[in-house]
Amino acid sequence: MLRTVLVVVAEATRKYLLNGWLAAALTIPIVVCTAAASDQYDPRNFRVDLQALRTIDAGRQTFRFATFGSEAFWGDELQLHQAIAGAKNGGIGPGVSPQAALQLGLKVDVDALPPQVKKAIRTGALDLTDPSNTLQLLRLNAVIGLTGTFSGDRLSAVGIQCALCHSTTDNSFAPGIGHRLDGWANRDLNVGAIIAAAPRLESVAALLSTDVPTVRKVLASWGPGKFDAELFLDGRAFQPDGRSAATLIPPAFGLAGVNLHTWTAWGSVTHWNALVANLEMHGKGTFFDPRLDDAVKFPIAAREGFGHIHADEDQITPLLPELHVFQLTLNSPSAPRGSFDASAAQAGRAVFNGKARCSSCHVPPLFTEPGYNAHSAAEIGIDDFQAMRSPDGKYRTAPLRGLWTHQKGGFYHDGRFPTLAAVINHYNEFMSLGLNAAERYQLEMYLKSL
Ligand code: HEC
Ligand code: HEC
Secondary structure (H helix, E strand, O other): OHHHHHHHHHHHHHHHHOOOOHHHHHHHHHHHHHHHHOOOOOHHHHHHHHHHHHHHHHHHHHHHHOOOOOHHHHHHHOOHHHHHHOHHHOOOOOOOOHHHHHHOOOOEEHHHOOHHHHHHHHHOOOOOOOHHHHHHHHHOOOEOOEEEEEEOOEEEEEEEOOHHHHEEEOOOOEOOEEOEEEOOOOOOOOHHHHHHOOOOOHHHHHHOOOOHHHHHHHHHHHOOOEEOOOHHHHOOOEOOOOOEOOEEOOOOOOOOOOOOEOOOOOEOHHHHHHHHHHHHOOOOOEEEOHHHHOOOOOHHHHHHOOOEEEOOOOOOHHHHHHHHHHHHHOOOOOOOOOOOOHHHHHHHHHHHHOOOOHHHOOOOOOOOOOOOOEEOHHHHOOOOOOHHHOOOOOEEOOOOOOHHHHOOOOEOOOOOEOOHHHHHHHHHHHOOOOOOHHHHHHHHHHHHHO
16 A cells, blocks of 8 residues: 555656756655665665656657757748748738647647636637737747747747657647647648748758649648658659658657667667658758668758768757657557457457467567568558658558557558558458458457557
């Protein structure tokens, strides 16, 4: 009993109070409580444990709030802030109201809102159709993944964070407004529409050797929950059948123990973090990947030297260690009770590990292979378009935990299968598994339970 109380106290303290200067004062009692709660705790590990907690917290701050100097791109170059502010607030055009921002899939962190703002939203006193209220939310640092820089009253730049695409909220306050869920894929976020709102896309058009209307057409083709991380490397915007080449935003949780990352197995978590922060978010840092010198596969990256980035003032590299540690601590959230048929899921586990042979690749409890976890397109019965946009030309065995959190937008890298049932039908046919309707249902329930 005492142990349970101590664990709860330790957890609550860690969750709600481990912040800024409080961290130093509070971590010690937390570690002491945690220590007392564990029978095996050896106090000689205290220093290392304390350091680990500090690193995790620093990584969380980076994941949520670091813009890596990306204001130079989103602000100075694309002038996105002007479109957000609108003409009435010193920008251009109609501006982006809080309502419009929520419709674009942006999320609001309720914990960043002072009581009077919460009350104003609740009572309708805060006009959600007025872009100046979006500026107020930005000033409060309440828009998840988007940070505004202000000169006096004027929004002078915006920068973006990892949390923009890899966090959402629990909608506890209102749709789109709630407590942060770090690491969850934001499948509502329309990244293409947000970028397309920027008034100056000339530099993007020049990079892609095309014109601005074409860039806008490409951005409009992505739709919610998708982004094309390879577009600025290879300029391929559409699949051969005309569908968008963008991929779904995957979760950033549940990755500890997983070797290769991204849909197409680009490399480790920290490799991808460095690539994204430099080449996608357009932060200021250092990035080395000579595989991008392949001018056939990556014509744009090779031409621009994207595999050899050196910023004068590196705002990314010093943050990579803590960011990496934090990400690996993000476990996949358990499926809520009642969200799946538990007895069918139980039977589905046997189908997954037996007749359906799923576990030959999706090895529990990682649900990907320990080792080189990638396969050719032919092995999973799909085309190789997206695989060939990556250095190894493979698809990474998707770790399946937390599938229930990202059912919007479909499954597989481009969402080609609208439901889990459709994924199962694909394997059933392609691998000639001979699963009957009951087995397919059980398998589906098992996938929903992971
Ligand atoms: C604009 C949206 C966006 C932003 C911002 C973003 N990501 Fe991603 N992230 C994606 C997409 C899309 C993919 C899939 C890319 C692919 O497979 O080609 C991805 C993939 C990943 C993966 C691989 C996940 C897996 O299943 O292996 C990790 C890890 C990751 N991102 C971490 C980060 C971190 C850390 C940041 C901040 C430095 C970040 N991302 C910023 C959209 C984003
Ligand atoms: C040969 C290895 C292999 C086998 C066998 C296999 N998978 Fe997969 N699975 C993959 C790969 C690779 C991907 C990623 C596909 C992509 O990125 O488009 C994947 C993706 C998935 C996804 C989509 C995940 C997401 O986030 O969208 C699901 C669900 C899935 N597999 C379930 C299963 C089930 C159920 C079985 C058994 C019937 C199975 N897999 C058998 C390799 C395999």
